[in-house]
Each structure stands twice: as C-alpha cells, then as structure tokens.
Amino acid sequence: MSVREILKMGDPRLLRPAETVKEFGTPELDALIADMFDTMHAANGAGLAAPQIGVNLQLVIFGFKQNPRYPDAPQVPETILINPLLTPLSDAIEDGWEGCLSVPGMRGMVPRWAQLHYRGFDQYGNGIDRSVEGFHARVVQHEADHLLGVLYPMRMKDLSQFGFADVMFPDMDPGEDE
Ligand code: NI
Numbered sequence: 001m002s003v004r005e006i007l008k009m010g011d012p013r014l015l016r017p018a019e020t021v022k023e024f025g026t027p028e029l030d031a032l033i034a035d036m037f038d039t040m041h042a043a044n045g046a047g048l049a050a051p052q053i054g055v056n057l058q059l060v061i062f063g064f065k066q067n068p069r070y071p072d073a074p075q076v077p078e079t080i081l082i083n084p085l086l087t088p089l090s091d092a093i094e095d096g097w098e099g100c101l102s103v104p105g106m107r108g109m110v111p112r113w114a115q116l117h118y119r120g121f122d123q124y125g126n127g128i129d130r131s132v133e134g135f136h137a138r139v140v141q142h143e144a145d146h147l148l149g150v151l152y153p154m155r156m157k158d159l160s161q162f163g164f165a166d167v168m169f170p171d172m173d174p175g176e177d178e
Contacts, residue, residue: 001034003042004053006101014102015149018051018058021082024125029059033080033123036061045101046076047139049146052102058083060143076136081128084120084144088113089131096138098152099165107168109161110152112141 007014023029032055040048040061047062063078092114099107116137119129132140142152156162165172 001038004035004039006039006052007054009103009151013054014051014151016056017149018056018147021057021059024121024123029123043101047143048101049143051146058147062139062143074135076139080123082121084118086144087117089115089117098142100152103151105164107163107165108153108156109158110155111157112138116140
C-alpha cells in the first residue's frame with residue numbers, strides 16, 4: 001500500500017472521461033483502492049477519484065467522520081463507489097464551498113444539486129443505491145465529475161468566489177480536500 005502522487009489541474013489526464021470497471025473483487029482492484037485510501041488520508045481529503053492518481057477508471061472513494069477541512073460538515077459514510085450513475089431528485093440547487101486535492105490551496109463556490117439519488121457498485125460488485133442531500137450529495141457530485149473529466153472550477157458560475165483557502169478562511173488549516 002502506498003501514497004500515490006495526485007495529479008494537479010492542468011494535467012490532461014484529469015480531463016478524460018474514465019472507463020467503466022468491468023472486473024470486481026480482483027487483487028488489482030483491492031490494491032488500487034487501498035492506495036487511494038492511503039493517498040486520501042495522507043492528504044486529509046474528503047474524497048478521491050481514481051483519475052486523480054492517473055488511473056482512468058470509474059472509481060471514487062469518499063467519506064469521513066470528522067474532517068478538519070469541513071469542521072461543520074455532517075459525517076459522510078466511508079464509501080467505495082464504482083461506475084456511478086447520479087440522478088437529481090429535485091430542481092433545487094445549493095451553493096457551497098469546495099476544494100480539490102488536484103487544485104491545492106484553492107476554494108470555490110460551486111452550485112450543485114441539493115438532493116440526489118445515486119447508484120453504483122462496491123469493490124465486490126454489490127449494488128449501492130442511496131438517496132442523499134446536502135454535503136453528502138455535494139461530495140458525490142464532485143467525485144463523479146472527476147470521472148467525466150470535470151474539475152470544480154469548471155462548474156463555477158462566479159469566479160469572484162474563487163481564491164486561496166488561507167486567504168478566504170484564515171482560521172482553517174491550509175490544505176485540501178475532495
Ligand atoms: Ni476533486
């Protein structure tokens with residue numbers, strides 16, 4: 001298990017649509033997921049998508065009990081989500097701050113669906129089927145976007161609300177997430 005290098009915005013590998021995972025329960029998939037958790041935890045992240053470590057598969061991980069990046073955020077269950085399909089449950093849109101391990105040191109205000117249904121598979125091919133809202137819904141949309149080759153600044157509507165985390169939020173530790 002190892003901490004892998006996280007690609008940064010500007011790397012063309014972050015802009016590719018990811019390929020579906022076709023084989024579940026393999027040692028290779030287990031090893032990849034273990035590396036992703038090591039990498040996410042080392043960076044204090046809330047989530048990580050496989051393309052962020054240069055693996056072009058539809059695989060994301062997310063979840064935390066308490067994250068210093070989001071001291072007021074509710075807990076999100078630790079989840080391995082493969083080949084996800086997202087469906088908004090209403091027209092409601094919420095603005096919220098996001099960061100990204102591939103956009104280190106920055107924060108931006110991003111509109112997202114407020115209520116969301118998502119489905120997909122875990123690493124063994126078992127189905128995942130959830131209806132979520134709020135921060136959980138935001139994290140899933142952020143991570144699923146990585147599988148489309150989309151980074152959060154590409155979703156922003158107002159770039160005046162994009163800046164350095166340590167300038168905009170001086171009381172928080174400098175760092176990243178998602
Ligand atoms: Ni991200």
